[in-house]
Amino acid sequence: MSTKNTKHEPSGISRRGFLKGVGAGAVATGLLQEVSESAGIAEAATPTTLGPGEIPIKLNVNGQSRSLNVEPRVTLLDALRNRLDVTGTKKVCDRGTCGACTVLLDGKVVYSCSVLAVEAQDKKIVTIEGLGTPDNLSDMQAAFIEHDASQCGFCTPGFIVATTAFVRDNPGATLEEVREGLGGNLCRCGTYAGITAATFEQAQKGGA
Amino acid sequence: MAKLAWPGPDRRKNIGARISRLDGPEKTTGTAKYSYDMNREGMLYAKLYQSPHAIAKVTAVDTSEAEAMPGVKGVYIEKDRRGEFPNITYAGDIICAIAATSEEIADEALTKVKVSYSDIGSPQMNDNDPSLISGRDQSKEQGDPDAGFGEADAVSEGTYGLACITHACLESHGQMAEFKDGELYVWPSTQNVSGYAGGLARAAELSADKIHVECQYMGGGFGSKFGADKWGSISTILSKQTAKPVKLMLERDQEHKVAGHRPSAFGTVKIGVKKDGTITAWDSDIWGSGGMGNFRMPPLPYVFTGLPNYRTLGRGIKVNRGAARAWRGPNHPQAALITMCALDDAAHAIGMDSLSFFKKNLHLTDRPEVYAEELDKAAEMIDWKGKWHPRGENTGGSMRSGLGLSIHTWGGGGGQSDCAVTINPDGSVVGRTGTQDLGTGTRTVQAIVLSDTLGLPVDKVRIEIGKNSLPASGASGGSTTVGGVSSSTRDAATQALNALLEKVAPDLGVEADKLEAWDGRIQEIGNPSKGMSWEQACSLLGGMAITKQGSKDTSDGTILTVSGVGGVGIADVTVDIETGMVTINEYAAVQDCGLIIDEKTCESQLYGGTIMGITYALYEETVYDPATGAMLNPDFEFYKIAGLADVGKIKVHLMRGPKYEDRGVVGIGEPAVISQGAAIANAVANAIGVRVPELPLTPDRVLDAISKGGVA
Structure with missing residues (x-):
């Protein structure tokens, strides 16, 4: 963390x-x-x-x-x-x-x-329901889909809430900061590659 | 007529492209309803009471105080078929259950249950002591091992093993059950939608046709969610008893204790090897435990099945823990760890670079060319040439790095699957299959196959899955789903298209044989000017939709899915020799995937498998109190799974091109998770100069190995 x-x-x-x-x-x-x-x-x-x-x-x-x-x-x-x-x-x-x-x-x-x-x-x-809807995705939700950051999807809502707040608080975060900043969530399917890419991309775009 | 065979590369628009999973919007917005999320009007919450003892006889179960609590509506007491309390065989065995109007009341009611026991015994929790072996020997022999050892220039001998781990699905096992008009509706978290109902028939006192199963989303199974299970029956019985919907999902600690264990495996391997790297003989003695169930020896020697002289022995040890279940790639991670580490030690024994040693012996495998190409690719991705050093011969103070490799194989041919495709007069298309999407992308691959077959964009077709009222499809095990559903979908879609072409042919004045579906049109093959739009063509159907059913075993016998793939993993690690901490720098996963339907979700299987593999290599292990048999880490604090910062940089590569893709579709969910334990263990040995015999490679094990002769 x-x-x-x-x-x-x-x-x-x-x-x-x-x-x-x-x-x-x-x-x-x-x-x-x-x-x-x-x-x-x-x-x-x-x-x-x-x-x-x-x-x-x-x-x-x-x-x-x-x-x-x-x-x-x-x-x-x-x-x-x-x-x-x-x-x-x-x-x-x-x-x-x-x-x-x-x-x-x-x-x-x-x-x-x-x-x-x-x-x-x-x-x-x-x-998670307050961040976007299937017809009106938030940037982070769209980035998760683009980078295939969910498999079974059970950890996904928690991760998206966490990553949304992370990029809000850490605009421009480096990859290393993304990796350390998201240590409070776990995934079993192994979607970390996609989550890292999606979060880094959104952080680089300046946050939420 | 459209042909069933997979189209060539120039005729694939969606197949093999990078397509985002179709249920992404639901999964990322929290609108995907998992079984755990099903809330029904007036529902009750059921909770399980488990034995704290590993060995005992239950003599009485008194639920009267619990039942007197306001809000408690139903009680279930476990009895065997003779009507007697079952004998307890592990700590966590289910004794009874309570259904109440809230989770909190159900939890509190469990504290008021009084269970009396007799014959409380001492459990047997040690799965790594060959003197405790029970059950029959499983042995295999080929050639003349003794003569083989006689020819060897060096004999390498080592001990290897992997601890028991659990599946640890994030969505626990369980289901919502509701009776309506004398029929049962269940929403289980399952890998087996079409095959689930039968397991509830007895509890429901209904025939399977009156049991309606639905699972649109499920939060991970990894081989542990095939059956209805005891808790499925219990929620069904409680629902019938109370005439209310009943949700029973396992608590996290219960999930670890009762819902699935990967069998452990330990043992010794002796390998005879010549100075030039020729393997002359193998002798292995393996033991391990599938809990109180049978132990099945891992397939040894793994992949190198052409070894001329070998002898293997496998023996089981009974341990009082929850039952073993298939764990993603059953027995292969064990076989890979034992084989690839033993071979790596043999290479070290003759002072040979492991990569050269493995490559020299690929003729002993089923697919030498594939592995050679994959090893070269992985070596390039990880810079083997630049980074490799002989075992332990490195400097760098307390931080020592190393490389290790492993190769693996899996079947992955398609399983049974039926699919019904309907083309409607308005041009809409739906494919229906009683399969399930575990997160592998089943919906998405079906939509890709269906749309490409009909010459449409992916968003012009719809896929319905997840109900047992749909055409039956097999359980998602053995990586058989993608091959099964893509074949049945292709078969059904091709038949439906051909029926459409027959309808359209007279209007276009072109024989149906000479028509194709391409780019949203039905047209003369290669001649867009002689054709009509998809919608126009479908409108010629008049009032009658076309529905055709296809199967994995296709209507004209065309084979669309095959079994058998090879893959390779190379790990680059750094070990802190003062703390024993292992860090993954990079991991290269290279995989033969057959015909890739969706490159994006296929890659995700490799990323995910690698991360899960890193997790069992470094962290995962069930720990039990030897005196009571209680699991000491049934949680996520002390049963560790890798976090985002723990997995290093993962590089994946899918083998493409006609040689791989022309074979047909193969499932790769399981091969993706096999090599990591061995590759990482070999990298650690390369880094610290000595073998750490058992996974997970925790700091204590690493330091222990170093103290017994590793780098100083």
């Missing part, structure tokens, strides 16, 4: 820690930390408890506000896929290793398996 394209872990508590059963209080703490940080305020607020049952939340997905009910333990990935039928974002390792679930959260590249849905409220979520 290049420092230029660090996958930002949200500052809230990790899902894994939460699932280990420390209870809802820990979630609330995490949430508050997130809220305070994003709001830029330092003073402590009164802890609130969410759950353990389903709670109504709103998520801004690809520019649309979507209402849904989730338990606080539901990840952003599962909320997208299972509650909202936004299935371009893939579930592969479910523990922040492979990058198949990569989305943009307020423009930052994140693993959606490692963000709770409740943490993603009030943030702009962009998934």
